[in-house]
Amino acid sequence: HINKEGSIAGPKVLEHIVDTVLQFEGDQHYMYRILRSIKNRFGSTAELGIYEMRQNGLRQVSNPSELLLSQDHDGMSGVAIASAIEGVRPFLIETQALVSSAVYGNPQRSATGFDLRRMNMLLAVLEKRVGFKLAQKDVFLNIAGGLKVNDPAIDLSVISAILSSNMDTEIERDTCMAGEVGLSGEIRPVNRIEQRIGEAEKLGFKQILIPKHNLQGMDTSKLKIEIIPVRKVEEAFRALFG
Incomplete structure (x- = not known):
């Protein structure tokens, strides 16, 4: 001052x-x-x-992606992989969530490595747009590896991990995602999508969910990874859980 x-x-x-x-x-x-x-x-x-x-x-x-991802999470619900960018470096991170019934009255909300206020906003979007009632649920969120990530493109993996834990249904381990979630439930475009896709492809992922708007003008003919464009949270839910 x-x-x-x-x-x-x-x-x-x-x-x-x-x-x-x-x-x-x-x-x-x-x-x-x-x-x-x-x-x-x-x-x-x-x-x-x-x-x-x-x-x-x-x-x-x-290669931080290989160290930050669990080698084996077959059969584990509440885990989603995000293609994030910190600084100028793309890497994949593991988003973990645990949703359980609130036993002690007031539901608990906890986030490690992610902004708690943003997590509460995403929970409100899930209740309003997807219809999942989480008001009487404890929600715990963790970014594996002890890293704090500020990239809004991990929003999609956060809500996917929460939904996976709430339904006790695992997400395919060869699927990752990148997308910012808006207040109306839309999946907003993210920057440097080519780098995010390239990092996922390099590590052997077969599918990646991205915002539909990011697909405009993109040449996907040479990609070995399947691109799944989504426009709203509901579309991402159907793509992941059927």
């Missing part, structure tokens, strides 16, 4: 002096850390690095 003398003061004074400010993020119970650039006078602040703490120090994770 600026004090009465017109000088820069406060906890941000050091940031005005230096050229670059870097910040480590991550859960203390996990080995993975994200290095973000908060300020960079000589480059983009969209760059980030993902590191793993080992016995000999921090080591770069060259």
